[in-house]
Amino acid sequence: MSGLLRIRWAIAPQIAPRPLLNCNRCGGVKPYRCSGKFRVNANGKRIDAWLIYRCTGCDNSWNFTIFERCNRRDIEPALLAAFESNDPALAQRHAIDAVALRTRSGQIEEFHDVTVKKEPLDGRPEGATALWLELRLDAATPLRLDRLLAGELGISRSRLQTWQERQLLAIEPDGAKALRRPARDGTAVSGEADRNAIAAAACG
Numbered sequence: 001m002s003g004l005l006r007i008r009w010a011i012a013p014q015i016a017p018r019p020l021l022n023c024n025r026c027g028g029v030k031p032y033r034c035s036g037k038f039r040v041n042a043n044g045k046r047i048d049a050w051l052i053y054r055c056t057g058c059d060n061s062w063n064f065t066i067f068e069r070c071n072r073r074d075i076e077p078a079l080l081a082a083f084e085s086n087d088p089a090l091a092q093r094h095a096i097d098a099v100a101l102r103t104r105s106g107q108i109e110e111f112h113d114v115t116v117k118k119e120p121l122d123g124r125p126e127g128a129t130a131l132w133l134e135l136r137l138d139a140a141t142p143l144r145l146d147r148l149l150a151g152e153l154g155i156s157r158s159r160l161q162t163w164q165e166r167q168l169l170a171i172e173p174d175g176a177k178a179l180r181r182p183a184r185d186g187t188a189v190s191g192e193a194d195r196n197a198i199a200a201a202a203c204g
């Protein structure tokens, strides 16, 4: 279809969530920050791996369990080497996993800041009159879809709402309800848009 610009937005949390833990040294609930270091216990057949967090008040440590008592045969040697060498990309991948972190720690502090990498799939911004956006998220963000779209397209949230009410905007799955929820992996947003929004959707 001519005039349609298809773009993929790869969205990643900019700041990793922090577990809120009762620090027995500080004597109260404190955010803990990721140290970027793993602790691996690889004696015998069983392997444990934890990502180490430190209290922001006193440096007390807390272990975020990645796996426990795992059979050595079930772990790729390259993955084990990455844990043992504190591979930064591996540490980051676990540190941004808000769901797992919340399960282990009970309570977390999340941040709304995200980075958005925009990758045109099909069509050209020049002369485009409609947009089709595909959202890709490797990790959860608390950022609402309407705030993400308004910020990245350079439009107000009320304008977005109007587009939605006039059915100029389609969101799959969940339609309008998705606007007020955190942006999710696999969401597709499409609709007619003006030149400024189209330019903003494609770059920056």
Ligand SMILES: [Zn+2]
Pocket: 023, 024, 025, 026, 027, 030, 055, 056, 057, 058, 059, 060
């Ligand atoms: Zn502390």
